Amino acid sequence: MSRERHVPTVKPPRRPELRLPPLRPYEGWELEPDGDYDGLAFTDTDLSGQEGPGARFLDCALEGCALDETSLANARLIDSRLARVRGVGTDLSGASLRDVEVLDARMGGVQLAGAVLERVVVSGGKIDYLNLRQAKLRDVVFEGVVLSEPDFGGAALERVEFRDCVLRRADLTGARMKDVDLRRAAEIDIARGVDRLSGAVISPAQLLDLAPVFAAAVGVRVESA
Template sequence: MVRRTGKKTRVAAARRPEVRLPPLRPHEGGGLEPDGDYDGVELAGLDLSGGDGAGALFLDCALRDCVLERTSLVRARFVDSVLSGVRGVGTDLAGAALRDSEIVDARLGGVQLHGAALERVLVRGGKIDCLNLRDARLTDVVFEGVVLSEPDFGAARLERVEFRECVLRRADFAGARMRDVDLRRVSELDVAGGVEGLSGAVISTAQLMDLAPVFAAQLGVRVED
């Protein structure tokens, strides 16, 4: 919802997570277990490639420098947790729930987060290619200093979402529904499709000029000198 104060237009700011991890104990198991219960543990430097943690609960946990190549975390839940330096291709987080959590300096590709729910989540630094957020719900989410290449926000619902000093390349917003989404601090905004899905977002004047050809194409307007 856009609120007005005097002559200025304001966008409701996203509420950032405040993750305060307790003293963690090392994870003693080998890999992940379906429907596993991970409470107050640190998984550090592990190769979890091909692992199956579908339906697992991570509460007050840290995943640091782990390899998540083709790792299944379908419908997993991350609460008050940090994923730092994780990397891999094909990580499956479809239908997962992340709340009051941080993703820091991730290097991921082909991440499946369709149908996921993100609430009070900070995604900071790193690079994520082909991020699939179709039909996802993002509430109070901040993307900060991260490079997102070909992210798919198709039919996603975004409320109080901020993009700060980010790069968005070939982004698709087809069918997205936005409320209080702030794109003004995106350093590179490249929309490949679904420009109509930006309704409800706020962009800068400079971004409007950059996106003018995309808007014109959407409206069927030809621009000729």
């Protein structure tokens, strides 16, 4: 008698395999536009207000850095770790993040519109008003992080997992999803675009929680007799 093979309902994301080499301490004064930073450790460095659009960070670690109003538009972060970074208004619009870990960040108003994230883990911490409009996310894991009012408007998400994280007042307007796993999210609150969850997987309990939002989206009133 043949056994029925279990077919996974969603493809899991590939996580980054980050192995940083021995790093040299960063001893610069100011970031430079189109600057090239290779094998450097930025430790408790105040990069607030600095201008580094188009810069490339390869095999770098940014730990405890301040990134208030730091301009890193169209920057490239490759095989790098950002740990305990903090800041408001960091501009990473159009940036490319590949094989990157973001650990215990405390940030607000981060601009990642039009960015490309591939094999990225965002773990712990809290990020308010994360702007990912028109971004492309592939093989991305959000785990143990609080995302307050994230904007995924028009973004493309493929093999993205939300694990033990809180998703509050999320905007999914125009988003496109494939193999997006929400089943292990601690909290899901969709403000707009609940109809864009096609391509995502949720749990039965989450379906009950989201029932009023689904009903409102299709114009169904729920009233007691």
